[in-house]
Structure formats: C-alpha cells, structure tokens
Ligand SMILES: NC(=O)c1ccc[n+]([C@@H]2O[C@H](COP(=O)([O-])OP(=O)(O)OC[C@H]3O[C@@H](n4cnc5c(N)ncnc54)[C@H](O)[C@@H]3O)[C@@H](O)[C@H]2O)c1
Ligand SMILES: O=C(O)C(=O)C[C@@H](O)[C@H](O)[C@H](O)COP(=O)(O)O
C-alpha cells in the first residue's frame with residue numbers, strides 16, 4: 001500500500017511519497033532529484049535515536065556526505081536561537097548552495113529546518129521526513145516554515161517548499177499516544193473543512209487514540225486523504241492570498257492558547273482541537289451550521305481523547321487580545337474560518353466581540 005501525491009505549484013512542484021517500511025530507501029529516492037552531495041540531517045535526540053542510523057546509512061549508500069544536527073525536543077525550541085545553531089553547523093560542514101537539509105522529525109523540526117533552508121545562503125534544498133502524525137498529514141506539506149515569537153505563533157517565517165516529502169507510516173509505532181491524538185486534530189480539520197467522506201470514515205472507526213488502534217488500511221486512508229486535501233488547497237493558493245486560509249480552521253483561538261500557555265503546556269494539535277470546538281460554537285451561535293453538525297464534530301474530537309475545553313486559568317480578555325497577533329488580521333479585524341456544513345467552511349471577519357467572549361467563557365473548564 002503505497003501512494004504518491006503530487007503538489008502541483010507554478011515553480012516548485014514536488015511529490016509526497018507514502019510507503020510503509022520505506023525509510024531505508026530515502027537516499028535512492030532523493031538521488032534523481034539532483035540535491036547536491038552534502039546532506040545535513042536535522043532532528044531531535046529521541047527521534048534520531050530511533051531512526052537516525054537507518055537514515056544516515058541510506059543517504060551514505062546513495063553517495064551523500066552526511067552530517068547531523070540535533071535540537072532538544074519541544075515547541076519551546078522553535079525559536080530563532082535554534083535557527084542560529086543550525087547555521088553554525090551548516091557553516092562548520094561547509095554546506096553549499098546545492099546542499100540539502102533533511103528534516104527528520106515532527107512539525108517543530110520540519111518548520112525549523114524549512115526556515116533554515118529558506119535562509120541559509122539565501123536558499124538551499126530541503127527534504128521532509130515527517131515522523132509524527134501531525135507532520136505527516138500537515139506540517140511537512142505546503143511550505144510554511146518558521147519559528148515562534150514569545151507573543152505569537154509562527155510570527156517569523158517564509159513560504160519555502162521542500163523538494164520531497166517522504167513518509168514511512170511505520171515510524172508512528174514509537175510516537176507517544178498524546179502526540180498521535182494531536183495529529184488527529186489536523187486530520188479532523190480536513191474532514192470539517194474539505195472532505196466530508198473522510199469525516200464519516202473517522203466516525204465509523206471504533207477507536208482513534210493511538211497508532212495501535214488503526215488498521216493499516218484506515219491509516220493509509222487518513223494519510224492519503226489528508227495529504228491530498230492539503231495538496232489540493234496549497235496547489236490552488238500557495239501563499240495564502242485566499243483559499244489557503246481555510247487550513248487555519250481552529251487555529252485562530254488555538255494559536256492564542258498555545259502562546260498564552262508558553263508553548264509548553266498544551267501542544268499544537270490539542271490547541272487546534274479546542275479551537276475547532278470554539279469555531280464550531282461561534283458558527284452555531286451565528287446560525288451558520290446546525291446543532292447536530294456541531295455535535296458530530298465535537299463527538300469526533302472527544303473520541304480521539306483531545307481536549308474540548310479552554311483552560312480555566314486563561315483570561316478571556318487576554319485570549320481576545322492575543323487574537324490581534326494572528327496573521328489573518330486585516331485592518332485590525334480578526335478573521336475566522338467557520339463551518340457552514342461538514343466539509344465546507346467560510347472565511348469571515350464578522351464575528352462580534354461580545355459573542356466571541358461569550359463562547360470563550362462558555363468553553364472554560
Ligand atoms: N508548516 C505547517 O504547515 C504546519 C502545519 C501544522 C503544524 N505545524 C507546526 O508543527 C508543530 C507541531 O508538530 P508536532 O505535533 O509534530 O510536534 P513536535 O514536532 O513537537 O513533535 C511532537 C513530539 O513527538 C516526538 N516524536 C515525533 N515523531 C516521533 C516518533 N516517530 N517516535 C517518537 N517520538 C516522536 C517529538 O520528539 C516531540 O517530542 C507546531 O510547531 C506547529 O506550529 C506546522
Ligand atoms: O498550511 C497552512 O496554511 C496551515 O494553516 C496549516 C496549519 O495547520 C499550521 O498550523 C500552520 O503552521 C499555521 O499557519 P499560520 O500561518 O497561522 O502560522
């Protein structure tokens with residue numbers, strides 16, 4: 001069961017290859033793409049411990065000169081300081097314009113590596129080898145790269161596309177269940193914004209809380225349909241001038257929760273899960289969709305074991321204020337992605353502030 005999905009772009013098209021037990025083939029898959037001779041693998045100690053040796057061996061067998069750079073795990077390391085350390089290692093190994101960075105890790109490693117690749121020598125190649133569910137279905141695809149600012153999520157970054165996204169679903173067997181659930185938040189997102197059929201297939205599954213809950217077939221459906229949804233959207237609007245903003249469903253309030261909790265207590269997927277419940281509640285109050293639809297969304301989020309409430313200690317005013325840092329703000333107005341039915345959303349800046357405060361208060365626990 002392997003799939004190849006094309007991300008078709010005006011200048012920088014590439015493929016997403018999804019194939020179980022394929023990690024050892026990375027080097028030979030990269031070879032025809034003309035990615036220079038030197039490769040710097042960026043990862044974190046835990047992931048490199050599991051998969052570093054197989055990746056390095058595969059690259060060396062394909063003729064690359066390989067070095068590695070490890071960053072401690074966690075969202076709190078998605079900073080400009082980590083980028084500066086990658087530059088130091090790139091300099092030490094004399095990376096050239098034709099050289100390649102390989103991101104071996106979750107979304108944090110992918111976003112950091114992509115931004116380092118976008119900026120080192122004004123742009124070198126990079127390849128995504130996502131190891132978390134969230135990075136496989138979302139972060140590795142589409143070329144949003146960057147780092148956080150203490151006051152706002154992903155405020156520093158660049159659009160910069162990888163040359164290849166190489167997914168071996170089997171690496172998910174070592175992913176902690178909490179991180180698996182975080183990835184399910186972005187999968188559910190695609191169901192709500194784009195692919196109703198994916199949503200109903202998820203509803204039919206008995207359990208969705210860990211890798212071991214999924215038959216290989218359902219996992220393949222989740223990966224291919226999610227990557228296809230992202231590829232479809234990004235192919236139509238690479239730099240978020242319109243449609244691509246729908247991929248931000250659940251992220252407006254989600255990002256505020258992440259930054260207000262110091263990028264450590266609540267992870268990205270968990271924050272997006274809460275953000276989708278909040279966006280669904282706003283849509284319900286604005287009569288954009290119906291109670292049964294909102295309940296189906298929330299039931300699916302609960303089935304994965306994700307949080308559905310806003311932490312009680314977060315101040316409602318602080319959340320509303322933090323929304324001003326969102327990249328979707330236009331002329332001072334916060335834009336929301338709101339569902340109109342399962343599989344469809346609209347983008348609006350018409351959410352009244354009092355309604356917003358009311359929804360946030362109601363979701364506190
Ligand atoms: N660029 C984009 O389009 C995009 C899209 C979605 C999310 N993101 C970003 O991605 C980040 C979240 O990504 P994430 O959820 O992967 O978090 P993450 O990168 O922090 O990874 C989560 C944890 O899982 C561990 N891990 C990953 N793969 C593993 C494996 N196979 N085995 C064992 N442990 C493993 C990591 O070491 C880490 O501790 C956020 O910074 C978010 O902003 C970016
Ligand atoms: O690819 C996109 O576009 C997304 O919005 C995907 C999101 O899941 C992702 O978290 C993204 O990094 C958020 O983008 P931002 O522009 O709001 O920082």
Ligand SMILES: [Zn+2]
Pocket residue numbers: 138186251268272
């Ligand atoms: Zn996201």
